[in-house]
Amino acid sequence: MSAITSNAPRVRRMTLRRRRQLSGFLFALPAIALVIGFIGVPIGQAVYYSFTQWNGLTSTWIGPSTWTQAFHNSNLWTALENNALLLLAVPFALGLPLGIAVLLHQRVAGWRIFRSIYFLPTAISWVVLGLVAERFFAYQGTLNSIIHALGFSHVNTNMLGYESTALSALGITFVFTMIGTNTMLFLTGLATLDPSLEEAARIDGAGRWRIFRSITLPHLSRFIQLAFVMTVIALFSALFSLIFVMTGGGPGYATTTMEFLIYQTGFNQGDFGTAALYGLILFVLTGIVGVVQLRLIGSNE
């Protein structure tokens, strides 16, 4: 027995460190393959198609002319501007849920019912929410009924009908669609706050506002950061259904965001090459936002 084993060719033993690195790599391989297959390849394709004239079936290489044309296209700048303006909705999409969560956390009368009401929009398709919002802002819609019921019968709004107000209406709708998710997130955060911290602060002489500022808010900071990231990403990449249902990007280009512009350019104008380029621009922008956010979060902890 022993003769056989000693004559057998020695297996070259790797160091423990090497072996762990190798197995780590092997375990990561499926994930790496998926990332390359589903993210890397499409990005590469998008880069390629952005240099072509592509109608969805045939593509012709035309070089960087798409790029130069695109940056002279005012629609691109309008869409970018709309995206930037919509960022103004983010503080509201965070602040309102924060206030609601703090109130619900105080166990105000009927907090269970209110919790369900605030969370309900999360369970509803954004298409349905868009339809409801469209009816709300319409000329003969709910908003005007409310205004009239309050006694201002001569006032008539039509926010979705004018370039100057349509984007605001979209922003308001977006804030409401985000309330449920963010409220839940903040409520979860508040649930993890040790109640004795608040009691300690009360005994230390702190009033409500002081406790909120010095105890609650610092505790929630990670949750607020997470909500911020999620809200901004939603703003850049999930508004499509709302826009499609409420305004179709109009009036004019007043509510066309980058995301919607990609759709319009590709499917309405059949210019997939340019659409691919816009996709790349949106990808880079989202990437920058993501990196900046990661930096902000990373610097804190």
Added chain:
Amino acid sequence: MAEIDFDGVTKIFGVGPPAVDHLSLHVDDGEFMVLVGPSGCGKTTALRMLAGLEEITSGTLKIGNAVVNNVLPKDRDVAMVFQNYALYPHMSVAENIGFALKIRGDSKSEIKRKVAEAASILHLSEYLERRPKALSGGQRQRVAMGRAIVRSPQAFLMDEPLSNLDAKLRVEMRLEIARIQRLLGVATVYVTHDQVEAMTMGDRVAVLRDGQLQQVDTPQDLYDHPVNEFVAGFMGSPPMNLVRCRVRAGNDRIEVDFGDQTIELPWHYTSSHELPASGLDVVVGIRPEDVIITDASSPNTIQTRVERREALGAEILVHLSHVDPNTDPSAYAENARADISRKASLVAKMGPRVKITVGDVLSVQLSPEHAHFFDAATGVTLRKRSR
């Protein structure tokens, strides 16, 4: 600094029995008062009412000479140490300690000076810049103390502050807290379920049970003269032996039947205690250290068998059961080999060098001078109030 006065203070949560039931308790200025009792006895609720964290259902609560029933916690000028310390996790040690001062509006230099002073009392000076997360349990405990003492409040309230520490550190901090309290001379109400803490730390100890105050006394008086069976059983470790006996009196003799054995009591007990009439039951309490081994010829001994033996190093706890004296003791020794453990009815505390093994039959004397007598029905002491 101030005195604290509970007058008929009651707390009822929703429906059901009161958590604290007509508590009347006076804490002198500078006094260290310990509230002790099993969990659910209302001690923490009483403390939280004092802090202003729970509303008072009825009764009057005074700090200093002011009724504080409806005063907010922030205006009561009391400091509290929580069981889990409740340190603000995102603040440094210095910020934690100085938080109350900052709210109060003290100047920065003033805060710095006071924090440094508190830190030096608590040996925390090196850790002032650290976050609570980077501290050990004992250090966190000190920070919690620091947050309390820095304010020079009217009273310290402590809610089981040592229960999260390991045994060694607990002994250390027990002395430390008592030292600081005496140094500062601030009235302190200290809640604990640990009767050792109660005995060692308190100037006086209040024992609570089911929301009702049982007894308030100095630790030694509480130990020597418990007013009822509950206090007798709660204070002391291992607890006092409580045995139901029958009284037999007559011919200038008074005896209690201990199982099938009899112990004669000194006659003067009839004047110091209200013993029940002959033929009625009484609960006799004997501390484990008052159970003494003697030889069988001494008077007033009872025969017992060793059922269990717990060597604690400095002492041995011996669990004893009664033995019928009419049976031959050797029969019991035979039984011992069968290793049948019967229910022990007495626990004795003995010196470490006593040679005892399970199954031994011992004659023990229950020193009658140290016996306690309680009403068999109500558990109240039968000792007449002479003090």
